[in-house]
Amino acid sequence: MASRRRFSKAPVLLALFGLQAQADETASIPECPASPASGAAKAQPAPDNVRLITGSPYSALGTSQTVTTLPDGNRIVRQNTIRLWRDSDGRTRSEFSLSSIGGPRPLELNTTVTVIDDPAARERYMLQPAGKIAVTMPIAPCRVSAGLPPDLSVGPPRPPGLPMRVSTPVKLGERKVNGETAAGSRVEATIPAGAIGNKQPIRMSAEQWYGRDLQVVVEATYRDPRTGETRYELSDIHRDEPDAKLFRVPDNYTRQPAPPPRRRR
Secondary structure, rough: HHHHHHHHHHHHHHHHHHHHHHHHHHHHHOOOOOOOOOEOOOOOOOOOEEOOOOOOOOEEEEEEEEEEOOOOOOEEEEEEEEEEEEEEOOOOEEEEEEEEEEOOOOOOEEEEEEEEEEOOOOOOEEEEOOEEEEEEOOOOEEOOOOOOOOOOOOOOOOOOOOOOOOOOOOEEEEEEEEEEEEEEEEEEEEOOOOOOOOOEEEEEEEEEEEEEOOEEEEEEEEEOOOOEEEEEEEEEEEOOOOOOHOOOOOOEEEEEEEEOOOOOO
């Protein structure tokens, strides 16, 4: 009987060691840096930088609509949606239904992209159902301090070194957005005349409402004369723990590392 009891403890000990290893792994993840107070434009965050938020599972639907008004008064409306899940360990799954990607020259896509982020494994998986392939790439997670909202972005992606004056963020107070208490901030930015061949300064703005409990953006508005006005809203919010299968690469998928980025000449 003693022998049986000794062996019956093995799975428990393995589980405890696993939890300790996971705790050590999380402890090694650095805190996300705070945003600069004001002034000149900062470098855009690296694409592999991921905010780790644990203990706050949810699922929701994000809707983004961009309205571009042409000089003749004609309006072009583009809408993208994103299904979001996050579990208590901070793993996320995002299913993007993209009609286009904005920018000075919007790119028409009409496709669906599924992305899984696993901060503990420090990996991202982009699922390609057609070929049953999971493209993997490294990510650099950082732990989010309480009350630290993400940076406000202004305008479409821009090349590094582009001169831009960014205002100090203005706090807009708090309000309810789809049942979530959200804190608002607003920034404005200006691309000086001549920076990109523009005769007059280009002025942009971003307004963002950050859910205090969920620790995600629940509403945002971005205005840029080059692309129009984009409004984002998070709705259909549920606070239940999502199915763990959502955060795993399917067994019938082949994992394949992403190709290295091309060097600019």
